[in-house]
Amino acid sequence: MTRRPTRQRQARGASRVGERFEAVVGPVAHGGHCVVRLEPPEARVVFVRHAIPGERVVLEITEGTEGDRFWRGDAVEVLEASPDRVEAPCPYAGPGKCGGCDFQHVALPRQRELKTAVVREQLSRLARIDSDVEVEPVPGDQDGLRWRTRQRYVTLSGGGRAMRKHRSNDLVAIDDCLIESPEPSDHQALGRRFEVAADGFWQVHPGAPDVLVTTVLEMLRPQPGERCLDLYAGVGLFAAFLREAVGESGRVVAVEGDAAASRLSARNAPGVVVQAGDVGKVLASAFDEPFDLVVLDPPREGAKRAVVEQVVDRAPRAVAYVACDPAALARDVAIFAESGYRVAEIRAFDLFPMTHHVECVALLTR
Template sequence: MTARRPRQRAVRGESRVGLRAEVEVGPVAHGGHCVARLDGRAVFVRHALPGERVVVEVTEGADGDRFWRADAVEVLSASPDRVVPPCPYAGPDACGGCDFQHVTLARQRELKADVVSEQLRRLAGLDLRVEVEAVPGDDDGLHWRTRQRYVGLVGGGRGMRKHRSHDVVPVNECLLEAPPAIHEVRGRAFEVAPGGFWQVHPGAPQALVDAVMTGLDPQPGERVLDLYAGVGLFAAFLQAAVAPGRVVAVEGDATASRLSRRNCPGVVATAGDVAKVLVERHDEPFDLVVLDPPREGAKRRVVEQVVDRRPRAVAYVACDPAALARDVALFAESGYALVSLRAFDLFPMTHHVECVAILTSR
């Protein structure tokens, strides 16, 4: 096994990789780590919990860097929420797929809620209490990943990559892996291309559809714009609710857009970059908009096009709380306020969390 190779960064001063020090662990931060201080410098620590006293080993950082990254390699004072990781490959210098296997499931959800709240407060100026909801379909946080990728090893076998590294840890199995997804929601089947996007947690599509439909409360005759529509998961149920209204689904992936036509007969499906399509087409008013953008968020160009259509309500499905908070702030500039937010634990044992935000015009 080769030594761990962090991603290359410009070195500013003497490297401190390998340095060990004792620290008090501070609050959780976005990205699967907690913040500690070492001689005044921020250190992002994995495999720790707020309030713990640990020995950290620096994995990335030099004297001139604003912050360092580190692993907790020894726990001197443990949190009551610490548990033995169920997976033998979880921990420092091991598989990087999970962030929180050392944390009780209930505390994992509290940590994720803290991150969502902190991002909304810091980036959108909102003080909001968040609860991360459990979703049926996993086994106490395990066996939920219906689509899994391994690294093939020379001579056979398989492995998983270390955190922020190309190095590979041989594994016999991943405890998150689950049987392939059944592409069916509320008794309705969806066609998905091999390798095409579909939520990996078995309970995710149902939970997200329910949250969007409840939050928007679509009415017969309304006009709906579904952006980043995929194969039509939301469009299908919105179409049924607003009939005889109009549903337009815009998706960047041509194959997914084509499949949305099969999955949602009658929906107007347009393939193309969402921002560009909105500039050129579908400029009529819409009553409702659904946004389910990639991790980087919708950003200003799309937000401005959405508010230009003056919907009464927007449902924003977000897999990154920082991107969500930035876009919520953009909506606020145009008079749209966040009126409700639900967060779902669709990725147990990791730092990821999915949110459904509802915004309405003031």
């Protein structure tokens, strides 16, 4: 699992990198870290990785200068451990090592509790929604390991492979990544095979396609003759099943920004009207008609206001929003609320064990 290079920021005073502090770990935060509030004279918030709420740790600053509002750090020594702390199964997980996994030091049930807390906090803070959603396990991994069916490595000059450290271009040589699946994806959902480009997008957890399609269909309850709009449709995963549900008298339109994926969706979902192009631009100029149902499955940054407003303009009776970032979901849900759409149901799935990532599906209705 690779990470984008850290954007260089202008220094705001003397560096505090390498300094150590003893502190009690506060609540989990979005992004795979916990919040620590250092006491005066520092009086600074530090986002700390490799910790668990309630622990007393020694943390080392990894990013931060005298003038920054907050710092980043790693828990490098645990003075009072949480009962949920376990030894990381992977030798490459931990401070200063591979940046791919955030929670290998946390027992799997507690990982899901931490993710649940993050999803609820984001919904409450950004969308003013008090939710009792809980992150659910999904079949297809081995106690949180061996689930990632597509993995990318950096090839080392002398042979071998490597991963990047957290928020860094520095490399860590890797012999065996424990979240990588021994088997590639079969690109199937509910027994139906889909054609996917070699470098194309497909859910990386083996259980994801089945659980996401089932959840979306159960939430939307498409009826024969209804009109459906599948946005960010990929290779037609949702569109294919929506087409079956609405039948010959219905209509399904699939819009996807990636031209290659869009071409494949036409093959994977016969009978679906397929349109390649930026979702916002397509909706601004085409398919300006009422739709009964909409599926939104945007990239990590979410759909954003322009697309949400275009969806609302089609006046669907229900929208299923599939999101891999709870913050983006909560922001967009708040925009839907401005037009009278409310969250009727929400579920969250642990499709990325050992990491902070979580997949949510929200049902919005008028």
